[in-house]
Amino acid sequence: MIATILIAFCLVAVSATEEVINRPQGVCLIFGDPHLRTFPPRPLGYRPQLWCKEAGNYVIIENQYVKGVITVTDTPWITERFQFTFFNGSKLLCTINDNNKQCPGQNDVEVSGNPRYIIIMHKDLGFRIEINQIGDTQYENINIHMDFDLIGVSHGLCISAPRGCVYEAGRRHHELAIVNPSLRQRLTSELAVPICEEYLERSIQTASMLQLPASPDMVENMRIACENDVQTTGDPKAGAGIIGVLVSEGMSGLVVTNAQFLNMSMHNAIIVEEALNNATVHIDAIIAQAITAQPSIQESTAYELFPGASTSISTNPISTSTLIATPDVKSLQLCHVWGDPHILQFSQRPTTTRYQYWCKDVGKQQLLKNKYVSATITVHTQNWIIDEFKFTFFDDDGTILCSMDNSQQSCNSSRIGITRPTLEQMDIIYYTTGIRISVHQLYLAPWYDISIWMPAEFTAQSYGLCISPSPTCEWEAGIEQLQRRSLPRIPTSNRSKIVQKLADKLCEEYMMAGKSTIIQLGLTPNSVIENAAKLACIDDLKSSGIETFGSGIMHLMMSEAISGARPDTYAQLDVLITNGATALSPTIANVSQQIDNLITETLDTTAQPSTTINIVTEDSNPTTPPFSSASGDFLHIGYFYLFLIIHLLNIF
Structure with missing residues (x-):
């Protein structure tokens, strides 16, 4: 024991x-x-x-x-x-x-x-x-x-x-x-x-x-x-x-x-x-x-001189007197912010993994800040939409060259060029630094997506959401994570509910249209980015019930395809950006109309009463049995007890 x-x-x-x-x-x-x-x-x-x-x-x-x-x-x-x-x-x-x-x-x-x-x-x-x-x-x-x-x-x-x-x-x-x-x-x-x-x-x-x-x-x-x-x-x-x-x-x-x-x-x-x-x-x-290349670093010929954008569409044509050594175009990296909002950050080199975040910060946010540019966006609470932006550009000595925002877009400096390839897109070029900013307005909505191209050498001297996520930004790991995510902004109108229900199909329509346009331009779609784009699109449509959000992924896909093309000169890059904008504009209008028709048809179908419903009136013959199942069970129990009493009387 x-x-x-x-x-x-x-x-x-x-x-x-x-x-x-x-x-x-x-x-x-x-x-x-x-x-x-x-x-x-x-x-x-x-x-x-x-x-x-x-x-x-x-x-x-x-x-x-x-x-x-x-x-x-x-x-x-x-x-x-x-x-x-x-x-x-x-x-x-x-x-x-x-x-x-x-x-x-x-x-x-x-x-x-x-x-x-x-x-x-x-x-x-x-x-x-x-x-x-x-x-x-x-x-x-x-x-x-x-x-x-x-x-x-x-x-x-x-x-x-x-x-x-x-x-x-x-x-x-x-x-x-x-x-x-x-x-x-x-x-x-x-x-x-x-x-x-x-x-x-x-x-x-x-x-x-x-x-x-x-x-x-x-x-x-x-x-x-x-x-x-x-x-x-x-x-x-x-x-x-x-x-x-x-x-x-x-x-x-x-x-x-x-x-x-x-x-x-x-x-x-x-x-x-x-x-x-x-x-x-x-x-x-x-x-x-x-160390071996050190002597050549002092020579201006070590970098390519930017040849200038197409001056026919620039508000500030650049003169040859303003040209200085510009970083190699091959070093450009891309940051894209779009939708509700989602962010794909800069990478330091082409082979580096880039992560997608969903940022739920409200108010004015620093997208990018360094010696040459400050980019901010303003996000509001209801759908965390980007409806305000501001860019400030600086000279080498810190002097402000100009500022522009969503209400006014002009700049008196010859170092800054502004082009508008379509009514929905504005491209800003800081010639001597190689920095490019494209602002895309969503289809028929006062909301914006933003693409920023910047030489990799500037990232170490920069900060903001394009460099490092804030504590409230959530890493978007995949569709499975979206299915677990709480979506608090539940739509109330019938149209919003249809958009939420059809989110997967609508996003697929946007993606296929964007992919087709990219291929027509001779560019290669980025399959990894497509998955990220679909995740963001489904998230935005299911949480907001607003189909317009979905068109933003087409801007993302086009910007990433242009970045992946690795153009040899800045002039080639600017041509690709312009061609991408002019090709996307009618495509977005067409696919948006198709999606609107699909939503309207679904609304009409759900609004009609079903012909299989039986409507019972006072004159109608009842189709239910005269006794409910409960009353039938009660009768069976009564017969059982009556039989039991008779049997007991016979025994005694």
Whole structure:
């Protein structure tokens, strides 16, 4: 009996331990210069990313079981030293730091790994610490995984950041923080965007290989941190830690035992190290090529001179005296905002993945801002429509060249050209920068879609929705996500209900018409963008009940097809934009009329009463039986009881 009780007690104890180390955990990430992602307040909760710019000692985590401290150097603010002290009540178990990575003489704390990557785990309390030295550099990543119960009774940098840490809300250009930098350091700082793009591509590939999630928001945060560190330090390896960070973030969502966590982490470390080595080879080649080409950078012939748009349709024909060196047309990237509104952001190079977002911000929004242009849109609440826009253009010295908005479109500067290929489209050209903006008015509606072409070299100095989504922007992952989305703006009129019901069919009509027009122009439709366009169209029609929203995807498809054509000169690009507008205008009118006819026919059909309905009047013969099923059942029950009484009387 006693043995049975002991066995049962042991099983309960083991189960309790497994429960502790198998619960969901939050992760705090410290990496780079240093950047900080605090613990979430709850599973999948929001977590800001911060940049901590003060030197000294920081308590990153402290509770009754562990105290962790890091020492941050001054410019660059790297994590130079770390120390974790472990307790069992008032008893000191051991101290682990950058010089001593062991915890001998006790069984509560286990240390595993190798000289560059160690894992510290508490056997019973469910917290795990990863310390990863990035290659042969001085940079270290520290990741702390901890149960939410323990997070709630802790304090330190991982819980709430001090004043020396600032919120990283978007991409900014940072100056090189080195006095008398070398040529390599200066060029590395200037090449931060392609360097970090290489790291990001390796990060995403590694996470995919390990079957770990990599959300667009997390990827964008890693981009911000990497560009920050490479620009300020002039060291390409300052951004290398983001590969491991993305993997550790993906691991945080797994519910595993200590043994499983250890095995997976050690395997992941090998894959991350390999990805880092491959990225380093490519990045070294990028920097070496820039150093080799350095003498030619000073020559104006290194860039193509913009030959000018067709002056016959420009309000400000450009003169040859205003021509200066313009970025290569091949470097142009496209941002498109349309509909309710949806945004496809800039990419840094043609092979980079672009993400589509549905942004629910209300009011004035910064679409793009840099040295040369400020683009804003105003969104209203009922359908989150874009019915106001404003563009301001600046000279090299910051002087305002001109501003224009939805109420007036003119500019007195010879650097800015305005063309109107159709009544529904206005194209703005900033000749000397290569920037193009197309404003498309939706069919018979005062709402706008906007396409912006901009050289990739400007993205590192830019911010706004075209660069980084706001916290209220939702990543549109696919049609399945749309089916799960709450659509609060339910239409009330009969026509709106028909539009909502026919959303899939109507969007297919818009897509096929747009695709046909693109092919007729000799361009190639972008099949990936078609899927994004359909998702946005169905969303807008089902949530608003307004079919006009659907025509916006035709502008999106045409702009993406033009961008994919990769024209050789700006003149060719402008011809493609003009031809696309003139071809789309009658196509949109025709398909809109066809869709209107389809909606009207459906309305007429649903409005007519069905001829199969039986109308009963006072003179009509009733078709129902004289007794309902309930009364019939009652009679059957009565007969049963009568028979039972007679049977009992016979017995007695």
